Amino acid sequence: MSGLYKFAVIGGSQAYDLLSRGAIQGKRLGERKTPFGPSQPIYLLAVDIPKEETEGAYKIPSPLPALSEAEGMREGRVGVNPPPPTQKMAGFQPTPSRQGRGIFKVEFFFLSRHGERGYEVSAPFVNYRANIYALKDMGVNKILAWSGPGAINPRYKVGQFVVVDDLIDETWNRESTFFEKGGLGFIRQNPVFCPSLRNLMVEVLKGQGLNFSDKGVYVCTQGPRLETPAEIKKFASYGGDLVGMTLVPEVFLARELEMCYAALCYVSNYAEGVVKSGVAPPPFKAGELFEGLSSQEDKVAVAQAVSQFPAIIQEIARRLHMESSDIVAGAVAPPGISKTPLTQSTDSIKCPCQSSMERYRREGRIGEDWRKWIKR
Ligand SMILES: [Zn+2]
Secondary structure (H helix, E strand, C coil): CCHHHCEEEEECCCHHHHHHHCCCCCEEEECECCECECCCCEEEEEEEEEHHHHCCCCCCCCCCCCCCCCCCCCCCCCCECCCCCCCCCCCCCCCCCCCCCCEEEEEEEEEECCCCCCCCCCHHHCCHHHHHHHHHHCCCCEEEEEECCEECCCCCCCCCEEECCEEEEECCCCCCCCCCCCCCCCCCCCCCCCHHHHHHHHHHHHHCCCCEECCCEEEEECCCCCCCHHHHHHHHHCCCCEEECCHHHHHHHHHHCCCEEEEEEECCEECCCCCCCCCCCCCCCCCCHHHHCCCHHHHHHHHHHHHCHHHHHHHHHHHHHHHHHHHHHCCCCCHHHCCCCCCCCCCCCCCCHHHCCHHHHHCCCCCCCHHHHCCC
16 A cells, blocks of 8 residues: 555535535545444545655655556455546645646545445444555554534634644443453543644645644534533533534544544534623524524635635645655755655644554554454
């Protein structure tokens, strides 16, 4: 498996809109079969990197092998359905005029958690285990997930990005571990989210001039219903800043399979009972999004935030690739690249994610093949 495939994005609410509008396009590889059932369909996206950014001290990877149905996607224990023949690479692909003139592609995976065409699967019924297993099985070791929670803490603005740093699990009855048998999974959860990937997100958001907060405690509720006013008061009383329904168990499952995972949230609305000072709570409006909890102004701010995702994930994929090239070459950035400093992001910050199971390995309870950790 090429190192270029190690990054994946799990799209949250409205990822399906970006897919159906063509704002996110790629080669549709299809669902991947896993011991937990099929994953959501996986797409292969690509981002262009001008060759000059990879020259000098950087190692230029050989061109990507064609990800053929025969080799790429059928390797390993489970397979992916072949992509429909009509769907071709587009979107993040280099334009024909630029191809062959010092541009190459960095590829990464994308899946839409709630479905491809709309909100087809609500949060409690997402097959989180299949999605995470499938990405791991395809060689992914870094996941950026996105989610559009409501704000409990009124200091956030609707449409603002939040690189959340902690989490409270209020879900119940979800399949929240790969290790149903065998006693594995007693893993520390601090930091909850990958600190190096979080740091990279912060740099990218800063670089793109976007309004964001680098802190936030995400309360994950069971759903699909929204929360009651008293529940929001309770979450606020114990330090919750945002309320959503999707990061659990995803984040914990990624940790069990030693993958880096960080979440980029955008604030969708103010949670029930949270009002800006001097503003009356929005009335119940039948037929509207969240029955009126989301105002017209909120919808505009949210659409604006969501429209930034293609550029954000593209830049993160690019930066991750540049860093991995840096490591391969064991070199420092050449002068021409100093405008996008590579320091201080993913690899210069200690990240515990990819050794979370080390204790079990040392005890001889698990081997290197992660598939065998899972008894099913
Ligand atoms: Zn990590």
